[in-house]
Amino acid sequence: MVRSSFLVAAFLAITLATAAPAEPIPVAQIQLPRHASMVARSETGTIIARAEFIETVQGDEVTMRLTYHFLDGSIDDETTTYTQQGTFRLVRNHHIQSGPFFDPPVDFTVEAATGTATSSTADQDGRMQVESTHIGLPNDLANGFVGTLLLNVPPNTAPFRVGILVPVFGGRLIRILISPEGEQPFQKSGQTLKATVFRIHAELGGILGMLAKLVGRQPKDVMVWVLEGEKPVVIRVVGQMGGYGPVVSSELVGASFGK
Numbered sequence: 001m002v003r004s005s006f007l008v009a010a011f012l013a014i015t016l017a018t019a020a021p022a023e024p025i026p027v028a029q030i031q032l033p034r035h036a037s038m039v040a041r042s043e044t045g046t047i048i049a050r051a052e053f054i055e056t057v058q059g060d061e062v063t064m065r066l067t068y069h070f071l072d073g074s075i076d077d078e079t080t081t082y083t084q085q086g087t088f089r090l091v092r093n094h095h096i097q098s099g100p101f102f103d104p105p106v107d108f109t110v111e112a113a114t115g116t117a118t119s120s121t122a123d124q125d126g127r128m129q130v131e132s133t134h135i136g137l138p139n140d141l142a143n144g145f146v147g148t149l150l151l152n153v154p155p156n157t158a159p160f161r162v163g164i165l166v167p168v169f170g171g172r173l174i175r176i177l178i179s180p181e182g183e184q185p186f187q188k189s190g191q192t193l194k195a196t197v198f199r200i201h202a203e204l205g206g207i208l209g210m211l212a213k214l215v216g217r218q219p220k221d222v223m224v225w226v227l228e229g230e231k232p233v234v235i236r237v238v239g240q241m242g243g244y245g246p247v248v249s250s251e252l253v254g255a256s257f258g259k
């Protein structure tokens with residue numbers, strides 16, 4: 001999904017001890033202003049949403065917004081700001097999911113500098129309740145820009161981890177494991193190209209892992225396709241939006257991966 005990722009917000013899984021420890025990703029590709037359109041399909045291939053991605057740059061600070069408009073009226077709207085000076089550092093992330101496609105809805109904000117996580121939820125009477133929590137956050141926190149990180153690692157990179165703050169119990173920190181999975185051809189503008197495929201797998205033990213099993217919300221791994229080159233770009237993302245629910249395939253308009 002171009003230069004960001006929207007599918008890693010709440011993944012729960014078991015820790016894999018074979019990957020390298022988490023650390024900030026060095027900047028290899030300076031991000032530039034960008035505008036792109038995407039289409040999201042269900043597992044049967046039916047179009048269920050269209051999306052717009054906008055990226056702006058001011059100095060070393062990048063702000064990107066990815067907004068999905070679903071045919072059923074649902075909205076997935078995520079705005080992320082990060083810095084790209086030496087390594088990537090999150091500044092803030094605000095993620096909203098609302099409408100019939102998302103149950104429960106999400107309105108979650110992370111301010112990395114202050115370590116503040118804010119959740120907005122509606123009570124039984126429809127009144128909004130706002131709760132803020134202060135959390136110690138790692139330097140590799142990657143809410144909202146995992147896709148950007150994938151543009152800055154080589155295709156043969158060793159598996160690596162980054163941190164994600166998920167909107168559970170006011171905000172809980174988990175690790176996601178990212179591993180290359182080889183290449184896959186696709187079609188774009190009449191050409192056959194190859195994309196590097198990455199697997200994103202959440203790592204979590206303890207009570208959250210137990211609760212995920214109890215409520216039947218153990219998310220599937222997310223697959224991300226990156227077109228390498230002088231200007232690498234995320235072409236496709238397949239996974240559950242928000243870490244639960246149906247699997248959705250999001251692709252840049254004009255890209256085709258067949259069946």
